[in-house]
Amino acid sequence: MNLTVNGVAREVESPPLTPLLHVLREELGITGPKAGCLQGGCGACTVLVDGEPRRACLLPLAYAEGAEITTVEGLGTPERLAPIQQAFIHHYAAQCGFCTSGMLLAAQAYLARGGSDDPEEIQEALAGHVCRCTGYAKIIDAVAAAARGDSFDLTTTAVGKYTTVTTGGRA
Amino acid sequence: MAKHRGRGIAAIEYPTGMNQNGDPSQCWIKVKPDGRIDVFAGTADIGNGSKTIQTQIVAETIGVPYDWVTYDNSNTDSSPLCTGTFASRATFVAGKAAEKAALQVRQRLLEIAGKEMEIDPADLEIVDGEVVAKGAPQKKMSVADVAAAATFTHGELITGTGAQLKPYAAIIDPETGRVDKPPHSAISYAACAAEVEVDDETGEVRVLRLQQCYDVGRAINPTQVEGQIEGGAMMGLGLSVLETCYPYYPDVEHRGGAFGSYLAPSMEEMPQIDTILIENPSTDGPYGAKGIGEMANNPQPPAIAAAVYDAIGVWITELPITPERVLRALEEKAAGRHEPRREGKKVVFDEELSVNTVSSGGIRFEVPA
Amino acid sequence: MKVVGARIPRYDGVAHVTGRTTYVDDVRVPGTLWAKALRSPHHHAGIVRLDTRPAEEMKGVHAVITHKDVPLNVYGHLEALGIPADEPLLAEDDVRYKGQPIALVAAEDEELAAEAVERIEIEFEERPALLDVRKAFDPDAPRIHQWGNWYPHFEGGMDRRQIRKGDIDWAFAHADVIVQGVYRPAAVEHCPLETQVCQVVPEPNGRLTIYSCTQALYFSMGVVAAHLQVPLNRLKFVGGTTGGGFGGKVDTATETMTALLALKSGRPVKWRWTREEEFLCSSTRAPWHMEIADAVTKDGWILGRKMLTLHDAGAYARFSPYGVTKHSFHHTGAYTIPNLHFDGYVVFTNRVPTTAMRGYGVTSVSFAVETHMSRVAAVLGIDPFELRLKNANRIGDTSPNGVVYTDPSTVPTIQAIAEAIGHELPAAYRTMTNEPRSGEWLPEHLVAQLGTPEEH
Numbered sequence: 001m002n003l004t005v006n007g008v009a010r011e012v013e014s015p016p017l018t019p020l021l022h023v024l025r026e027e028l029g030i031t032g033p034k035a036g037c038l039q040g041g042c043g044a045c046t047v048l049v050d051g052e053p054r055r056a057c058l059l060p061l062a063y064a065e066g067a068e069i070t071t072v073e074g075l076g077t078p079e080r081l082a083p084i085q086q087a088f089i090h091h092y093a094a095q096c097g098f099c100t101s102g103m104l105l106a107a108q109a110y111l112a113r114g115g116s117d118d119p120e121e122i123q124e125a126l127a128g129h130v131c132r133c134t135g136y137a138k139i140i141d142a143v144a145a146a147a148r149g150d151s152f153d154l155t156t157t158a159v160g161k162y163t164t165v166t167t168g169g170r171a
Numbered sequence: 172m173a174k175h176r177g178r179g180i181a182a183i184e185y186p187t188g189m190n191q192n193g194d195p196s197q198c199w200i201k202v203k204p205d206g207r208i209d210v211f212a213g214t215a216d217i218g219n220g221s222k223t224i225q226t227q228i229v230a231e232t233i234g235v236p237y238d239w240v241t242y243d244n245s246n247t248d249s250s251p252l253c254t255g256t257f258a259s260r261a262t263f264v265a266g267k268a269a270e271k272a273a274l275q276v277r278q279r280l281l282e283i284a285g286k287e288m289e290i291d292p293a294d295l296e297i298v299d300g301e302v303v304a305k306g307a308p309q310k311k312m313s314v315a316d317v318a319a320a321a322t323f324t325h326g327e328l329i330t331g332t333g334a335q336l337k338p339y340a341a342i343i344d345p346e347t348g349r350v351d352k353p354p355h356s357a358i359s360y361a362a363c364a365a366e367v368e369v370d371d372e373t374g375e376v377r378v379l380r381l382q383q384c385y386d387v388g389r390a391i392n393p394t395q396v397e398g399q400i401e402g403g404a405m406m407g408l409g410l411s412v413l414e415t416c417y418p419y420y421p422d423v424e425h426r427g428g429a430f431g432s433y434l435a436p437s438m439e440e441m442p443q444i445d446t447i448l449i450e451n452p453s454t455d456g457p458y459g460a461k462g463i464g465e466m467a468n469n470p471q472p473p474a475i476a477a478a479v480y481d482a483i484g485v486w487i488t489e490l491p492i493t494p495e496r497v498l499r500a501l502e503e504k505a506a507g508r509h510e511p512r513r514e515g516k517k518v519v520f521d522e523e524l525s526v527n528t529v530s531s532g533g534i535r536f537e538v539p540a
Numbered sequence: 541m542k543v544v545g546a547r548i549p550r551y552d553g554v555a556h557v558t559g560r561t562t563y564v565d566d567v568r569v570p571g572t573l574w575a576k577a578l579r580s581p582h583h584h585a586g587i588v589r590l591d592t593r594p595a596e597e598m599k600g601v602h603a604v605i606t607h608k609d610v611p612l613n614v615y616g617h618l619e620a621l622g623i624p625a626d627e628p629l630l631a632e633d634d635v636r637y638k639g640q641p642i643a644l645v646a647a648e649d650e651e652l653a654a655e656a657v658e659r660i661e662i663e664f665e666e667r668p669a670l671l672d673v674r675k676a677f678d679p680d681a682p683r684i685h686q687w688g689n690w691y692p693h694f695e696g697g698m699d700r701r702q703i704r705k706g707d708i709d710w711a712f713a714h715a716d717v718i719v720q721g722v723y724r725p726a727a728v729e730h731c732p733l734e735t736q737v738c739q740v741v742p743e744p745n746g747r748l749t750i751y752s753c754t755q756a757l758y759f760s761m762g763v764v765a766a767h768l769q770v771p772l773n774r775l776k777f778v779g780g781t782t783g784g785g786f787g788g789k790v791d792t793a794t795e796t797m798t799a800l801l802a803l804k805s806g807r808p809v810k811w812r813w814t815r816e817e818e819f820l821c822s823s824t825r826a827p828w829h830m831e832i833a834d835a836v837t838k839d840g841w842i843l844g845r846k847m848l849t850l851h852d853a854g855a856y857a858r859f860s861p862y863g864v865t866k867h868s869f870h871h872t873g874a875y876t877i878p879n880l881h882f883d884g885y886v887v888f889t890n891r892v893p894t895t896a897m898r899g900y901g902v903t904s905v906s907f908a909v910e911t912h913m914s915r916v917a918a919v920l921g922i923d924p925f926e927l928r929l930k931n932a933n934r935i936g937d938t939s940p941n942g943v944v945y946t947d948p949s950t951v952p953t954i955q956a957i958a959e960a961i962g963h964e965l966p967a968a969y970r971t972m973t974n975e976p977r978s979g980e981w982l983p984e985h986l987v988a989q990l991g992t993p994e995e996h
Contacts, residue, residue, distance in 0.1 A: 179914060180925065180953050181914075182928050182932070182950055182957075182959060183910065184870065184948070185902055186870070190862065190866035190901070191621075204789070213757050213780075215780045216551075216552070216781060216782070217755050217784060218782070218783075218784055220550060222550075222551040228544065231544040244757075246757075246777060246778045246779075247758060247761055247772075247778075247779075248776050252758040252760060253932065255756025255759045256782075257790050259667055291839070309835040319583065338852050345694060345702065346696075347702065347703065347704040350943065354941070355869075359949075360874060362571065362947060362950075364957050364960065364961045365842060368971040382960045383957075384956040384957050384960070385953070386952070389641050391545065392546065395550075406898060408726065410728060415726035415727065415728060416819075417827070421671040426654060426819070428819045447960060449953060451949050458545075465898045465900070466899060467897040468898050468899055469903050469907075470906065470910070472911075473724065473906060473911045473913075473914065474580065475910075476911045480914065488722060488724065488911055489723075490907065491726055501805070502885050510850060512718075518717060520720060524829075525722050526741075526831065526848070529672065530677060532678065533675065533676070533678035534850075534885075536833075536846075538712070538720060539708075540717065540718070
């Protein structure tokens with residue numbers, strides 16, 4: 001069966017009902033999409049199939065035949081990061097990083113369809129993606145910043161929206 | 172049928188490092204011939220950011236730019252012991268080991284620079300990758316040149332090692348719990364105000380806002396501190412109103428085996444989270460830091476429980492505060508059964524949950540009157 | 541240039557956002573076998589018969605292990621802290637929780653390994669389960685642990701952790717009001733996005749390379765070395781990058797068993813738990829049962845606290861005695877209470893063993909004592925900020941076990957929150973500091989507990 005992964009045409013041998021995630025990770029060695037639950041419940045395996053975010057753990061290979069697949073490896077490279085990748089760095093939207101590739105691809109699809117920086121719309125677009133580390137606040141900040149078209153200084157990170165720092169104690 | 176708003180507060184404290192101490196962490200550092208720094212430590216980064224924090228500590232302590240420092244925690248052949256990333260110890264204990272190793276490296280760089288520059292090392296300092304004579308900044312030598320001199324002139328490998336260990340505090344009197352030395356290294360503090368909205372028809376509790384103040388000693392990286400606090404807040408929210416492995420505890424049935432049947436907090440439950448950081452430095456931590464990782468999910472449950480009481484007048488002290496528990500408590504209240512029992516000067520809540528009610532005499536909680 | 545205090549991006553941030561971070565599941569070793577576990581379907585049962593031969597005889601199955609393959613099957617992870625061993629790596633004569641591992645299989649692929657597990661023949665004799673910590677002490681409770689239903693090995697051979705301070709009877713006799721309540725936070729799952737996973741590679745020189753998601757490389761290496769009875773230089777742990785932990789990956793849940801399969805098969809072996817296993821079979825945060833009675837005055841001084849804690853350890857001790865000790869050291873919360881009587885028990889039940897999780901031992905007690913403080917304020921009709929500030933620990937006050945507080949921040953953190961929400965405090969509370977008590981903040985009943993910070 002044939003599909004295009006990150007711009008490269010690939011021929012794969014897995015049976016047609018094999019989950020796309022298994023094909024990507026085990027047959028093609030593309031490990032950016034993660035096996036977080038294999039139940040469709042966490043979003044860590046999300047990839048773009050013809051531009052639409054899909055849970056690769058549940059999607060049979062047959063449904064992806066001939067499609068353009070984008071994984072996190074196809075979003076940008078360390079030398080040429082996509083704006084959403086830069087936003088995640090500058091806004092500290094990744095901690096352990098295990099949910100990050102799925103989050104990024106869902107966010108990329110949201111941006112591609114002209115999504116705004118409205119937090120509620122972002123929440124709706126990323127609903128069902130679980131992150132156990134960040135509490136989501138900085139993920140939403142990152143997507144909003146990318147939606148606004150901010151440029152990102154990657155030598156530092158953004159100040160939290162609701163943070164104040166005071167020095168106390170006996171000095 | 173209506174939605175009711177309420178607010179509650181809580182104040183907490185939390186020890187940094189393992190209880191009773193006795194938990195070592197170690198670090199070693201080597202200097203490349205061009206002055207670049209390699210740090211080896213055994214601290215796992217579980218998302219908490221210890222790779223970044225320890226790298227910052229080493230760069231600051233030696234006096235070189237952050238991007239001169241590489242950090243390797245990848246394996247136990249090259250990295251020395253770290254007891255682990257738990258007990259809020261990765262910054263506080265392991266970071267201190269990194270600071271100590273970096274101090275040794277700094278000292279040796281100054282000594283070799285002193286020979287090269289013919290200046291007493293005590294009169295030198297390292298600023299932004301350069302060894303500079305104090306009070307005479309025109310006299311300087313780059314750390315790269317010092318490292319090259321060490322390698323090619325003096326035949327020396329510049330290294331530093333650091334180990335942090337507070338001795339184990341033994342319990343010397345098990346009757347009273349007395350210990351032979353302080354059982355903690357530093358204590359962190361926090362306070363929290365929670366604002367909730369309770370729907371008395373569905374029983375749903377929505378957390379609208381968490382305003383939180385944490386004393387972190389010193390924020391080595393304020394963004395990462397925020398990350399711990401925001402992530403902890405959501406975990407605390409989960410503890411308060413969503414999560415349980417045993418929905419009808421102590422029953423072991425009805426366990427959730429998937430996302431959706433086990434309710435981890437999702438994006439739509441996110442409240443506004445306001446963070447106030449107080450930097451009241453510790454004496455033992457690197458640059459005065461205290462641990463922040465764990466305590467970040469401790470103040471929300473009691474603040475939220477108090478906010479629910481403020482909103483609808485019922486105390487729910489079994490977590491999580493689910494719609495079912497809210498509705499049952501409101502029913503009890505309507506039937507006049509939610510008030511505590513008053514007897515003499517005693518005000519007794521939750522008798523139905525007590526061992527005095529549930530146990531058939533195996534254990535009792537005796538309270539003098 | 542200041543590096544400390546700067547908002548530097550994550551060291552591994554670029555790797556995270558480009559999918560280049562290598563987690564254990566991303567390690568690729570040719571010829572790797574998959575592991576699967578036979579787990580107990582019962583909460584409590586005797587194992588009457590176990591026959592692994594039908595699995596061993598299957599084509600593509602390369603190793604099956606049971607407790608007989610473990611050089612030291614029963615090893616306590618905190619033996620160094622005086623907590624003896626009670627839990628077998630693989631079940632021997634009985635199972636004490638649903639999901640307990642009994643045997644493991646390594647086979648060519650995941651499906652075949654699962655099929656081989658199904659072929660293992662096993663017979664159980666079901667036994668009554670104990671689930672409610674409050675009933676564990678009852679004469680008719682089923683006995684579920686070789687040590688009895690609660691942990692008996694605290695210092696001095698005591699069966700509970702005690703704290704005693706001051707004169708508890710005086711406190712209750714002099715109280716105007718006694719407020720009692722019960723607090724029961726739930727077991728929760730750590731729920732990291734990365735499930736428990738391990739890959740072990742036997743090396744030509746006889747060493748094992750163990751790719752591990754542990755939160756504690758050296759701690760876990762020590763655990764594996766003890767079970768295998770080998771020195772540390774036979775093992776190389778590779779890791780340091782963990783897809784979320786929150787305490788659950790201190791357990792060393794996979795490394796030893798995967799190593800045994802690799803040794804027995806001579807092949808690289810990988811064991812990745814399913815999400816369902818992670819939810820149902822991995823350790824959890826403990827459920828706790830806490831009862832508090834506070835002796836208080838009408839004007840809001842807490843004279844004394846009596847507390848009973850029953851910690852639901854699940855089927856084995858693991859870190860629970862450590863957790864209850866830590867809990868006991870913090871059962872006054874951020875306050876100074878001069879007269880204390882605390883008893884804490886580690887109680888065994890037939891549920892998945894509980895373990896460390898973010899805030900271990902203290903998350904529970906923070907919930908209990910802080911909710912109780914709010915109740916005391918409501919009962920007395922006192923502002924909850926003022927009640928807390930009045931009793932807040934100060935420099936020179938002493939902890940439950942008599943250690944002097946040198947620089948507590950209870951006062952400034954509470955004041956900061958009052959200001960943030962616009963709650964106006966009376967001048968005496970607004971200007972309060974953490975400096976040692978004096979004047980109206982040093983009533984007679986707090987004098988005896990004072991220490992000097994220099995003793996710290």
